[in-house]
Structure formats: structure tokens, C-alpha cells
Amino acid sequence: MSRENQIKRKIIxxxxxxxxxxxxxxxxxxxxxxxVAGELKK
Amino acid sequence: MYLDLKAILEIVILxxxxxxxxxxxEGTRAVNVLRGxxxxxxxxxxxxxxxxxxxxxxxxxxxAISIIALLxxxxxxxxxxxxxxxxxxxxxxxxxxxEIEQIxxxxxKAVDNLSQKKxxxxxAIEKDDSLKxxxxxxxxxxxLVSSELIENIFSPHSPLHDGGLxxxxxxxxxxxxxxxxxxxxxLSRIYGLRxxxxxxxxxxxxxxxVIVSEERGEISLAYEGKLYEGLKKEExxxxxxxxxxxK
Numbered sequence: 001m002s003r004e005n006q007i008k009r010k011i012i013x014x015x016x017x018x019x020x021x022x023x024x025x026x027x028x029x030x031x032x033x034x035x036v037a038g039e040l041k042k
Numbered sequence: 043m044y045l046d047l048k049a050i051l052e053i054v055i056l057x058x059x060x061x062x063x064x065x066x067x068e069g070t071r072a073v074n075v076l077r078g079x080x081x082x083x084x085x086x087x088x089x090x091x092x093x094x095x096x097x098x099x100x101x102x103x104x105x106a107i108s109i110i111a112l113l114x115x116x117x118x119x120x121x122x123x124x125x126x127x128x129x130x131x132x133x134x135x136x137x138x139x140x141e142i143e144q145i146x147x148x149x150x151k152a153v154d155n156l157s158q159k160k161x162x163x164x165x166a167i168e169k170d171d172s173l174k175x176x177x178x179x180x181x182x183x184x185x186l187v188s189s190e191l192i193e194n195i196f197s198p199h200s201p202l203h204d205g206g207l208x209x210x211x212x213x214x215x216x217x218x219x220x221x222x223x224x225x226x227x228x229l230s231r232i233y234g235l236r237x238x239x240x241x242x243x244x245x246x247x248x249x250x251x252v253i254v255s256e257e258r259g260e261i262s263l264a265y266e267g268k269l270y271e272g273l274k275k276e277e278x279x280x281x282x283x284x285x286x287x288x289k
Contacts, residue, residue: 009246013171021064028080029057031087033049038090 075112139287145187145212146282152192153254153261154275162256163196164206164236166221169286171247173208180205180219187214196254206239206251222246240264250285252278 067076086105089097113120149165156163166173181202185191187209195202195217205218221239229238240251244264251264263270263281270281 009248010171013247016175017172018061018065022061024080025061025064026057028060028083029053031084032056032060033053035087035090037049 075116079112141212142286143283145209146279146286148187148189149192149209149252149282150275150279152189152196153252153278155189155193156196156254157259157261160256160259161193161196161198161254162203162236163192163252163254164221164239165192165252166206166208166219166240166243167250167252167282167286168208168210169248169250171249173210173247173249176206176219176221176243177208177210177216180208180216182216183214185214187212206243221251237262237264237269241267241269244268250282252282 064076082101082105086098086101089101149167153163153165166176191214192207194200195207195214197203202217206221207214208216208219222242223235224238224242224245229241233241234255234257236253236255240253240262241264243249244251245267248266253262253264254260255262260271261273261275261278263273263278265281265285273281
């Protein structure tokens with residue numbers, strides 16, 4: 001199996017597994033970052 | 043707000059950490075609490091942005107108290123979680139070499155017996171790529187790997203003998219799973235559905251798939267899209283060790 005195919009397969013696998021968990025954690029990460037950035041600015 | 047590369051990097055790191063924490067608690071009693079905390083955090087953020095000072099004060103006080111309450115209520119889970127964290131290597135559970143060898147011996151013993159009885163079998167061993175999508179198509183199990191159990195599952199009278207068996211982290215996690223089937227015409231016609239499923243799964247994931255032919259009683263191994271046919275039990279053990287135990 002070519003390296004390119006392996007990378008493609010890994011990306012697909014990563015996207016398939018827990019898409020909701022990834023989305024929620026991404027939103028949460030943005031919220032936390034902006035919150036901390038706001039607190040640091042005070 | 044101006045987002046520079048540093049900020050993006052910080053968000054990505056935060057994303058990774060939060061995702062791993064959520065993944066860690068998934069499937070435990072604590073996951074519902076985690077969901078609750080996420081909702082409260084979002085509300086907390088919205089309240090602060092809207093400048094609702096009294097609610098903000100209330101939430102801050104409640105949050106501080108609830109942290110102590112959570113520590114007390116979920117003390118067993120936290121202890122268990124931290125113990126598991128100690129065993130993890132880069133957020134992935136790793137097994138000791140002896141443990142892998144023991145599991146492989148059980149699999150090979152079962153496969154050898156099945157091959158002598160000419161009973162078909164399809165066993166997938168998960169490596170780095172998750173086999174969760176395939177597990178969901180079968181019957182969930184959570185059992186220690188033993189040759190007796192594997193033989194029992196594949197015995198023709200067992201309701202679980204159709205489909206594949208999945209082994210994850212030293213446990214038999216599912217049986218009767220539906221794997222993809224390789225449809226390319228280049229494959230020899232002598233390959234039945236089991237072999238085709240084994241090849242297809244090894245193409246789509248990095249799992250090791252062991253196949254026992256029902257017609258010939260032959261043992262094969264599929265890995266990274268390649269099929270290693272007619273293996274003796276010693277050869278099978280060597281091949282599997284070579285893949286799983288990297289020096």
C-alpha cells in the first residue's frame with residue numbers, strides 16, 4: 001500500500017471516528033480561548 | 043479580534059486536549075456529567091459576553107462549589123481514570139510484550155483447531171485505526187481472549203459464527219461483525235467472502251485479519267491489503283509478532 005494511500009486512509013479514519021465529539025471539543029476550545037483572551041486583556 | 047498563527051496553534055492544542063479528555067470519559071458514567079459541564083461552560087461564556095453581572099457572580103460561585111462536589115462524587119472514576127492515564131502512551135493504551143504474546147497464542151490455538159476441523163473463521167485485531175464502525179454492525183461482547191471462546195463463537199451452531207470477530211486491546215469486543223468486501227475482479231475466484239472481507243478490511247484499516255478457510259481449512263493472514271496464504275501456526279505467530287511487536 002502506497003504511503004499516499006496510507007495517509008488518505010488515516011485521515012478518513014480520523015474523520016469517521018467521533019465526529020460530534022470533535023465538533024463539540026472544537027467549539028469548546030474556541031470558547032475557552034476567547035474567554036481566557038478576554039480575561040487576560042482586563 | 044486578530045487571530046495570528048500563535049492563537050491558531052493555541053486553539054488547536056486546546057482542541058486536542060479537550061477532545062482527548064472527552065474521549066477518555068466516553069462510555070463511562072462521567073460522560074453525562076461532562077456534557078452538563080460543557081453546557082454550563084457555554085452558558086457561563088454567553089452570560090459573561092452579555093454582561094449579566096448578577097448571573098455571572100452566581101455562576102462563578104456555583105461553579106467553584108460544584109468542582110468540590112464533583113471531586114467527591116466521582117472520586118472512584120477519577121482514581122480509575124488517572125491510573126489508566128499512567129498506562130497510556132501518547133493517549134493510546136499499550137500492552138506489554140508478554141500480554142501480546144499470550145493473546146496471540148490463544149488466537150493461534152483457536153485458529154489451528156478451527157483449521158483442523160475445517161470451520162471457517164474471520165478474526166480482526168485492531169492496531170492504530172479504530173474498528174468501531176465495524177463493531178457497531180455486530181454483537182457487542184467484552185471478554186478475555188481465550189481459544190475456547192473463539193472456537194465456540196465460530197462453531198457452526200453458534201448464532202454468532204457468521205461475520206467477523208473483533209479483538210481490541212486484549213479483549214474480544216464484538217462478533218458477527220460485517221466487514222467490507224473486496225470486489226476487484228483480479229482476486230482469484232477461489233477466494234470466498236471471508237477472504238475478500240479480510241483483504242478489504244486490511245486495505246481500509248491497519249488491522250491484522252486472520253482467515254480460516256471453510257473449504258480447505260487453510261490459515262491466511264491479511265495485512266495492508268496483502269494476503270499471506272497457507273500459513274502454518276508457527277509462521278502465523280511469527281508474522282503476527284513481527285507486525286505487533288516492533289523492536
